[in-house]
Amino acid sequence: MNFFALKRRTVIWFAAISVAVNGFFPVVWIFLTSLKTETELIRSPITWLPEAATLANYETAFTAQPILRFMWNSLVVATASTALCVLVSALAAYALTRLRMPHRNLIMSVLLAVAMFPLISLMVPLFKVMRELGLLNTYFALILPYAVLSMPVCTLVMASFFQDIPPDLEAAAMVDGCSRVGALFRVVVPLSAPGVFTAAILAFVNAWDEFLLALTMMNRVNMRTLSVGITLYQGEFAFPWPLISAALIIAIVPICILIAAFQERVVGGLTAGGVKG
Amino acid sequence: MTDSAISSKKDLSERALGALLLLPAALLLLGIVVYPIATLFWSSLHGVDNANVAAGEQWIGLGNYLRAFEDDRFWASSWHTVLYIIVTVPASLVVGLGLALLANLPFRWQWPVRLGLLLPWALPLVFAGLIFRWFFEYQTGVVNDVIVRLGFEPLQWLSSPNLAIAAICITIIWKSSSFMALMLLAGLQTIPKSLYEAAEVDGASRWQQFTEITLPMLRPAIFVALIFRTITAIQTFDIPYAMTGGGPGDATETLAMYIHKTTLDFLDFGYGSALAALMFVLSMAATSGYLKYTRRSAGRGEE
Numbered sequence: 001m002n003f004f005a006l007k008r009r010t011v012i013w014f015a016a017i018s019v020a021v022n023g024f025f026p027v028v029w030i031f032l033t034s035l036k037t038e039t040e041l042i043r044s045p046i047t048w049l050p051e052a053a054t055l056a057n058y059e060t061a062f063t064a065q066p067i068l069r070f071m072w073n074s075l076v077v078a079t080a081s082t083a084l085c086v087l088v089s090a091l092a093a094y095a096l097t098r099l100r101m102p103h104r105n106l107i108m109s110v111l112l113a114v115a116m117f118p119l120i121s122l123m124v125p126l127f128k129v130m131r132e133l134g135l136l137n138t139y140f141a142l143i144l145p146y147a148v149l150s151m152p153v154c155t156l157v158m159a160s161f162f163q164d165i166p167p168d169l170e171a172a173a174m175v176d177g178c179s180r181v182g183a184l185f186r187v188v189v190p191l192s193a194p195g196v197f198t199a200a201i202l203a204f205v206n207a208w209d210e211f212l213l214a215l216t217m218m219n220r221v222n223m224r225t226l227s228v229g230i231t232l233y234q235g236e237f238a239f240p241w242p243l244i245s246a247a248l249i250i251a252i253v254p255i256c257i258l259i260a261a262f263q264e265r266v267v268g269g270l271t272a273g274g275v276k277g
Numbered sequence: 278m279t280d281s282a283i284s285s286k287k288d289l290s291e292r293a294l295g296a297l298l299l300l301p302a303a304l305l306l307l308g309i310v311v312y313p314i315a316t317l318f319w320s321s322l323h324g325v326d327n328a329n330v331a332a333g334e335q336w337i338g339l340g341n342y343l344r345a346f347e348d349d350r351f352w353a354s355s356w357h358t359v360l361y362i363i364v365t366v367p368a369s370l371v372v373g374l375g376l377a378l379l380a381n382l383p384f385r386w387q388w389p390v391r392l393g394l395l396l397p398w399a400l401p402l403v404f405a406g407l408i409f410r411w412f413f414e415y416q417t418g419v420v421n422d423v424i425v426r427l428g429f430e431p432l433q434w435l436s437s438p439n440l441a442i443a444a445i446c447i448t449i450i451w452k453s454s455s456f457m458a459l460m461l462l463a464g465l466q467t468i469p470k471s472l473y474e475a476a477e478v479d480g481a482s483r484w485q486q487f488t489e490i491t492l493p494m495l496r497p498a499i500f501v502a503l504i505f506r507t508i509t510a511i512q513t514f515d516i517p518y519a520m521t522g523g524g525p526g527d528a529t530e531t532l533a534m535y536i537h538k539t540t541l542d543f544l545d546f547g548y549g550s551a552l553a554a555l556m557f558v559l560s561m562a563a564t565s566g567y568l569k570y571t572r573r574s575a576g577r578g579e580e
Contacts, residue, residue: 015379016390022376023393023455026408027400029419033411046422088301095298099291107299114310116564118512120533121557124540124549125313125320148309151302180294209401211515212533216541227401231519241411248404259395263388266395267459 027252034058034245041242057246061233067247069222070229071254076139077214077225078207081146085203086196088147089154094184096155097162098170111152119149119212127216141217142225146210150203157202157269161195162188198269201262208255226251314557321554324547334547341551350527351552354535360442361531362510365449370503372450373457378491380458381465394462397455406519409448410435413520435521438528445517445529452516453509457502464498465491504566511560532556 033041035053061067092111096104126145127136135141165188173183189196214225224232230251233244259266324337345351380390397405412420413434421431434444468491476486514533517523523530523538536556540549 012382012384015382016384019376019379019390020393022451023396026405026412026451027396030408030411041417044416045425046417046419088305091298092302095295099295099298101292101295101299111302113561113564114306116508116560117310117314118508118533118553118556118560120512120514120536121317121553121560122310122313124536124546124553125317126309127540128316128320128546129313144305145309148305151305155302181298205399209399211401211403211518212537216537227403230407231403239411239414241414241417244407245411248407252400252404255399256396259399260388260392263391263395266399267391267463 027249030245030248033242034249036242038240038242057242058250060243061246061250064243065229065232065247066222067226067229067250070224070226071251073139073218073223073229074208074226077142077146078204080139081143081150081207082200082203084143085147085150085154086158086200089151089199090158090184090189090196092151093155093158093162094188097159098167098184098188108156111155114148114152123212123216126213130217135217137218137220137223142207142210142213145213146203146207149210150206153206153269154199154203157199158192158195161192165191194265194268197262198265201258201266202269205255205258205266317550317557318554320546321550322547323550325545337547341548342555344548345551345555350530350535351532353527354530354532357442357529358511358513358531358533361446361449361513362507364446365453366503366506366510368446368450369454369457369506370499372454373502374461374499376454376458377461377465380462394455394458397452398459400452402452402515403519405448405452406516409444409451409516410520413444436525438525441521441525441529445520448516448520449510449513453506457506460502460505461495461498464495468494504563508560508563511556511563 032048032050034057035050035055036047037052037054037056040047040051095101096107101107122145130136130141169191170183170187173187174180178186209227210225211227214228218224218228221232230244230247233240233247320334321341322336322338323334324341325334376394380394384390412418415421415431415433415436418434420434425431432440434440472490472494473486476490481489512533513531514537517529517531518534521529523534532552533556536549536552539545539552543549
């Protein structure tokens with residue numbers, strides 16, 4: 001009996017360690033790199049732990065490129081596109097779940113199909129459209145497409161939450177003089193706050209991580225978002241890895257805080273879009 | 278009679294309201310997706326005639342598509358894309374399933390394990406590409422360090438064509454297996470415990486429980502995860518862009534990277550549009566397979 005208990009504990013420890021190492025090792029490794037000096041870096045064999053840890057790379061990371069400006073751009077674009085996406089998706093999800101609409105499944109399918117559009121196909125004509133409208137190098141060039149790209153998953157997530165709210169509550173609100181749209185914002189949305197919140201996190205992470213459109217629509221350095229800005233630390237032939245690592249760590253911290261704080265929501269949201277849909 | 282008249286009037290107003298609520302979404306879709314895609318097909322039929330450059334973009338019919346047919350670089354980049362799909366989609370499923378099974382064990386502390394799956398998912402693809410480029414550096418990378426410590430010769434990961442493709446595949450598998458694991462973990466947690474208890478009573482081995490209960494119950498989740506992965510794999514761009522920039526030569530270039538270069542570096546919008554249109558059609562074929570499946574399973578749910 002004791003032997004089996006021991007074996008079971010071993011298996012569980014092995015499982016925990018392998019999942020954690022797989023997930024954390026790359027980030028831990030660049031954190032260690034970010035503390036090293038260039039001279040330590042080229043030693044052979046390489047050192048694993050930094051011998052004389054230094055924060056100098058972080059200082060350089062802030063001065064070599066306008067990384068705070070990149071972060072600000074990412075924040076503006078991600079926040080605005082998330083707000084737009086959640087608002088539009090909430091209206092759509094309400095129409096699709098709470099109203100007797102014809103062709104509901106067809107509309108859902110069209111939405112899902114959009115989620116799977118290859119971004120590169122969209123990038124080519126969208127670049128032309130934005131150029132003609134003079135919107136290149138403006139936040140709008142990213143806010144609008146990002147809002148659309150996250151719309152399908154946000155609609156799905158919110159629809160799955162809206163469905164679970166008893167219609168009686170809404171009816172009661174309307175008897176009390178609420179309009180239908182009033183009931184949506186005063187009853188349905190507050191009651192499905194976790195769903196709305198989940199949708200918002202997913203949209204935010206999608207926008208924060210996007211690279212191809214950000215690379216295409218913003219070619220002025222001070223309009224670059226973080227995901228593109230990080231690639232500017234490399235020289236044409238030289239890769240200053242400690243500096244790049246420091247910049248990466250600075251860029252990863254906000255996203256780490258976000259997912260650590262809301263991990264259950266994120267997991268729930270990811271799977272609501274896939275497994276339920 | 279009056280009842281049904283009232284309810285049909287109510288239906289009508291509900292429809293009108295529903296249409297109104299769907300309007301913002303529809304407008305955004307039209308402006309950001311439908312209209313650009315329509316112009317994509319239109320401009321794919323245009324090009325600049327080299328004999329008459331001054332005339333600008335002209336109607337050349339299917340010329341761009343015929344050109345793609347004879348363009349070696351188009352075929353090579355398409356082949357690399359297909360290669361990434363057939364290697365990384367099954368591999369990330371296997372790795373992801375392994376991670377999901379491990380993460381599904383009863384831990385006292387759930388959050389480090391969950392975070393270990395979430396972090397790779399939340400990391401931008403470019404960051405993963407940069408980090409692994411650093412791992413695969415010839416002299417200072419950690420991968421060659423481990424290889425040398427084990428007593429083997431270090432490998433030219435990023436400057437030999439085949440090894441560069443392998444390095445890119447490993448990175449894609451690492452990045453996408455966590456997403457797979459998260460989707461499959463949700464599927465695992467819906468399997469009733471009682472099934473395993475019954476199997477235990479009947480004397481089924483662990484392996485039998487896995488093949489007879491876990492895998493069949495997980496099939497819908499596996500299918501959805503595979504389709505999602507395939508559709509994103511068709512568009513592979515960020516990771517090879519960050520790791521090799523398509524090199525050495527064009528040895529690791531994907532179709533998406535070639536389209537990007539054609540339009541933004543070579544400024545050949547007509548040809549770039551034709552390539553993008555081809556990719557659009559390819560991707561839609563995969564999507565329609567997915568939709569067919571979900572509609573069928575949704576139909577089953579309603580019965």
